[in-house]
Amino acid sequence: MRHYFPFAVLLSLTFFCHSQEVKNDSVTYLDEVVIVDPVQNKKATGITPSQVIRGKFLEDHNPIDVVSAINQVSGVYVLSGALNTNRITIRGVGSRTLFGTDKLRLYYNDIPVTNGTGFSTIEAFDLENLEAIEIIKGPKATAFGTNLGGAILLNTPLGDEDFTRLENRFSFGSYGLIKDNLSFTHADGAFSMSLRYGHVRTDGYRENNEFERDGILLNTAYKISKKSSISLLFNYIDYTAQIPSSISGTAFRENPRQAAFTWRQARGFEANKYTLVGLSHSFDFSENFRNNSSVFYTYLDHYEPRPFNILDEFTNGFGFRTRFSGNFNLGNRSAEYLFGGEFYVDEYRWGTFANLYEQNNGNGSLLGDRISDNKEFRRQFNGFGSLTLPLSDSFQAQLGLNVNHTAYDFRDRFFVGAGNRSADRSFDTIFLPSLSLVYTPDYRYRIYANLSRGFSNPSLEETLTPDGVINPDIKQETGTNYELGTRFMFWPKTKLWIDLTLYRMEIKNLLVAERVGEDQFIGRNAGETRHQGIELQVDYKLDLNKDFSLSPFLAYTLNDHSFIDFVDDGEDFSGNPLTGVPKHRLNMGFRLRGKHLFWSARYNYVGKIPLTDSNSLSSEPFGIFNSRIGYDQDLFEDLSVGLQLGVNNIFDVRYARSVLINAPSFGGREPRFFYPGNNRNYYAGIRLTYNL
Template sequence: MKYLFYALFLSVGFLSLGQETIEKDSITVLQEVIVSDTLTAKNSIGIVPSQIIGAKIFQNHSPVDLVNSINQVSGVYTLSGALNTNRITIRGVGARTPFGTDKLRLYYNNIPVTNGTGFSTIEAFDLENLTSVEIIKGPKATGFGTNLGGAIVLNTKRIRNRSTRLTNNTTIGSYGLFKNSLGFTHSDDTFHLTLQYGHTEIDGYRENNRFERDGLLLNSNFKLSQKSELGLLINHIDYTAQIASSISQSAFDEDPTQAAFTWKSAQGFESNNYTLIGLTHHYTINSWLKNTTSLFYTYLDHYEPRPFNILDEYTNGYGFRTLFSGKRNLAKKELSYTLGGELYKDEYTWETLDNLYEENNGNGSLEGEQISDNKEFRRQFNGFATLTYPFSNAFSAQIGININKTKYDFRDLFNTGTGNKNAERNFDVLLLPSLDLNYRVSSNGNLYANISRGYSNPSLEETLTPDGLINPDIKQETGTNYELGLTLGNTQKKLKFNMAIYRMDIKNLLVAERVGDDQFIGRNVGKTKHQGLDLDLSYSIPPIVKINLTPFISYTFSDHSFVNFVDDDNDFSGNPLTGVPKHRLNSGIQANFGNGFYINTVFQFVDEIPLTDANSLSSDSFSILNTKMGYRTLLFKDLTLGINFGINNIANTRYARSVLINARSFGGREPRYFYPGNDRNYYGGLRLSYPL
């Protein structure tokens, strides 16, 4: 708790969520950027508030640590079991998912990359390729899927000035960390190109924890005419990650570096080969109508030997997204509108095989006989429209509608003839309206309100019965969000204050019940109530002897609970929602000394997390303190040099960075709830940038 008091003292009244880097006279300098809820969100979503994380936020952390950057946003919490095992929750939505991220929609340069059952893999994208991340909390984003958790839009780098530049950034650190990112950028009046290659490898803090990734990004834009622009995006990631898995309380207390016994014996790992190809066309039709249309293809080849079996799967996905937007005068006011839709289809093929690692003389996993062979065709369509009208100089309103249609078509290719389990699930059409109101209370402040409907699709496991059949009774989760918020900021953008209170009622709660080592079934069991407060506050202190100080604080209060949840003979109604900390705090201070030297210190407090629906067990609360310092200067005539050094977990706290809720005990063993966080660790980097 002493760190909590330190952070409160350090940061009461302040919050800064970032800065951006621009090139000026060949020297990298820092400029302030708004990193907060704004009522004019990017990506044509009208007055819906969203949260923007700038590139400098990423640079305040290790380049392999996207999680801490996202966790600096109130209302958003990422649990990270390893670099390849992340679960993003927004306002408690997605906290009950056993593995991975679902119930939100992920976009990469406005191209949907969430798969057909709603799962998103943010670790498929390199942090150093991003210039910003936009987060829309809750189902407010009519044009981005209206998922209950919300939407996250990843944006890649694009330089604005006319230049050609070669950049290399190398980072080394604890646990054998080595990361190198080599980039080439070119920009002129009609053409922009970014080509980035990155390699990352790290042995990891725990046993059986090595991670190695190679990635290539090509992002280009061609200006075809004054009205037309064509963009090509290719993102390829190839990584192999060993899996230490979760461990029990006894193992966590004894030695948090150990892997789960069976995963270590099987030398479990996952290998992923992922490619995204997108073609985007921007066209200005006339003065009051524009269109952006994207065509895309995704491919994922996934191979994962687990102690209980070996999973071999691949997914082919494709689709399009189109958005028309414009403005017209109506009754002497400017009416804004959007109209569009997106179609995502994928073909998911997977098989499982026996894992004979116990018969392989200690050499790890070995393929045995085939256990299953399946294929599923998944299709999801979202149509959307919004109208925004300013009734006065101070008051404006936006109405929106999203139409969702989802279909699963399952094929059992292993059991043929009378044992065939082919099945189809055609979900009902969902109409999801939203209403946003915005009132300017002063020249520097806005009050906003939102009422919106959202949904979440069941995962693949949740749609199947224990016998592998499509469950015809499973329903989509639906919910209604109510939100009231206030944003304040002076014209110099030194002070930023953002506060939101919300309540979201979700019915047809989906519960993934674990019935085996790798077997889950889904059931709709009740209702949940998500309510809480998000608070972000920042202040950039006027320079003192050329020193710029920016203290900050971000606080999340989550009062989430089961309203009606009866599981067999157990009534959990009224219990706090499993997997969500009630209080969370991020705070710290960034100092820029004006001579190229900077230092950033970030403190994080996470409250205890209920681990069972009965609330009979919780994880311990923890506090983490990280710091990073660096220096930038100009060498010779054009060569820019940047060096940095960072320390994570300064106090060497033992903590669980991720948890597995409602863990079951099999074979008389303890249930495995915990993914240990790293101990005190160090990293340092060298960045060189040269104009060509």
């Protein structure tokens, strides 16, 4: 499949070298990269650039595949071992995290859903419940945490016009996939609400790979007066997912559908019950000054039998977020300002038990004696502010500052006396400034530059030694981001958008979680990395006639990430490419849309990924083709139907959709680096919409 890459680049040139004159349309210019709809508002503040995936672009994928939706953005790559095993990396940040997503902030309708140690769980949210996914790459998101990876903002739809709608989306497909999403939406004057129920079940491609999830989403808003409104968000997810885990290179070549031996024997799985409740209030003090504040509560009950032990944990989280914004006259121009804060505290309780699956007559995991009992209180405060100044009619500057303070209070409830490991750790308050400049001589052209500082907190494992004692010497990762970008929007003669970004970020005090046992890690600061690269995003719309339009697109990423200074266990890896990051990524294709018919096809190429710090082993590059076709039709005045059929991995390529880096070998067994991707698979669906 590696030979597809130059062919795909050549094919992409044929898409974008052609232009055709179209009808003159009006457009509103925004300081953002918008993949779907260039006239929609974004959530990123001021002139902060972001990328937005909306509506029909989210529907281009299998309805349970939020990963592929995010992977269409340049600079972002999600490694997905299973529906419940995802690791989001942005510009290489987060690639060294062994399991899960950290080093970025995740927000759901402006409410932070990243936990106290910085981990985010994208799989807790249903793709069909989302109206848009907005991605801010790098630490320039002053109002959203300034994490080194950036921020991802998930937004759900809520009607602002008077209507009542009942809609059901039913999908089925390979591996026993069954998915149903039932929604009721109502908007009437000052009140609007959206209530959704979702169910999904699949046997999965691999052994021990079943997944089942039920979820309820309630989103309501009430306009108290012309100046004041209140909204309530309730999201509940209950899912159980078996875990096939990673496999060795030999197993991957011989039979990629197999689960890791010990995980299959233990029938390893995870069960999660997740609740999010948020209450928000907006108030306009005047035309030039407004506030939005939210209080929120999160609860996670997690149970996970693994071959090496059984983990039982739950997390209670509480938080408050407020944001003031406004504008004032500066000469004959308007300047904008924003300030606010976000406070989050959670109580995390976890314990481990012996897993007696080997004594359970082949019936899987069996709860044994308690091994540990722990509690940790985690507190984090983010203060933020920004000022956007119009220096001329075409030149703007934005100054930003984020202030962060993080503290952990760890309590050992199992060991007593000299063996007790209770301790606390409070990191120094850190100040993270940002400067952005934007030059817009015409609404069709933009050049921007950004200089910003960011940070990442260590995870729970990284704060502890193998003996479970908090390491007082561990430091936060910090980095400085340099970014230069341009946007060309050829409008109205051609509907062509080209975005090109160059960036460089150097990260100090690199956090390394070295695995010394099946469930033991050493966390330490081990050196510096340099993240630099090029991101290209091209979108073009060609109106074929009054009913049909063709929209080719391309997203290319060049990652030139490397260790600047990295010595580990006496070995010097300085100068080596960063582990866990592909150098090249390409996502390209087209969308053909008519009055009733639509068809999309895309090609996704991922270059080889270094699997060890020494670069002695890499994954194989791969390219896969996906396609989807559908038909929409109004049956009656108030009833419409939609049909769709999709095929993923059309040429049945064997590939690793996720990898582990520096995988160890236990008991002389071969290291397990690979999470196999699905073979050729199909899905189909029907949508019924009734306007009451």
